[in-house]
Amino acid sequence: MGAVLGSLAFLILAPGTVAGVIPYWITAWRVRGRPPGGVFAQGLGALLIGAGLVVLLDSFVRFALQGRGTPAPVLPTRSLVVTGFYRYVRNPMYVAVLSLVLGQSLLLGSLRLLLYAAALAIGFDTSAGEKVQQWLPGAKVVKAYNTVGAPLMVDPSFQGGLRGDMFIAGDDPQAKAKVAEIIRTFGWDVVDVGGIRMARVLEPLCELWVTVGLGTGTWNHAYKLIRT
Numbered sequence: 001m002g003a004v005l006g007s008l009a010f011l012i013l014a015p016g017t018v019a020g021v022i023p024y025w026i027t028a029w030r031v032r033g034r035p036p037g038g039v040f041a042q043g044l045g046a047l048l049i050g051a052g053l054v055v056l057l058d059s060f061v062r063f064a065l066q067g068r069g070t071p072a073p074v075l076p077t078r079s080l081v082v083t084g085f086y087r088y089v090r091n092p093m094y095v096a097v098l099s100l101v102l103g104q105s106l107l108l109g110s111l112r113l114l115l116y117a118a119a120l121a122i123g124f125d126t127s128a129g130e131k132v133q134q135w136l137p138g139a140k141v142v143k144a145y146n147t148v149g150a151p152l153m154v155d156p157s158f159q160g161g162l163r164g165d166m167f168i169a170g171d172d173p174q175a176k177a178k179v180a181e182i183i184r185t186f187g188w189d190v191v192d193v194g195g196i197r198m199a200r201v202l203e204p205l206c207e208l209w210v211t212v213g214l215g216t217g218t219w220n221h222a223y224k225l226i227r228t
Helices: 002-013 015-027 038-065 092-108 111-123 128-135 173-185 196-216
Strands: 165-170 189-192
Touching (some): 015 092, 015 111, 015 196, 111 196, 128 196, 173 189
Parallel strands (some): 165 189
């Protein structure tokens, strides 16, 4: 019973937020005008939503009943789940969530939701920063400035005179030091989060920043790391 309740709670909190709350926040689940692709695109979207729900619910049931645990790292399964869709895909829950978001973007004709789906497709197993480093192995790639909009990038003015924090990631210490120097002269404090692999946790911060902007109608916010 504990595994079932734990999996249900994780289902509501994680996929429920990523594939439900955030898409609703972006679109209010309203079709605005005729979606590109018309009925065909909407039909494909409905199929993706249906398939995503089947895969997601099947995977959660297997975690609870066969694995006797939950997908949450704090309450892992006792047994490895290798049946169902896990025979074909390493992480069917991720595929299901992506299918749900992509399906909603097609059904509602929402470009913003389509961009959100594209960000999800990159951000879990890799990132745009990592891809650039792979394509240009000799380059010293530093991920920065993906957590605010262009008007705030240079000499921002925040309430109370606070300086926002700009997160950076990269594999070359000298390149990061140079980028950090530039960022500080532009009026920001710098938080180094590690190697370029950490770009996969920085890039979703852009999604959160945009989501807050869409919800409030203002775009003058930034991140600040608070320490005790």
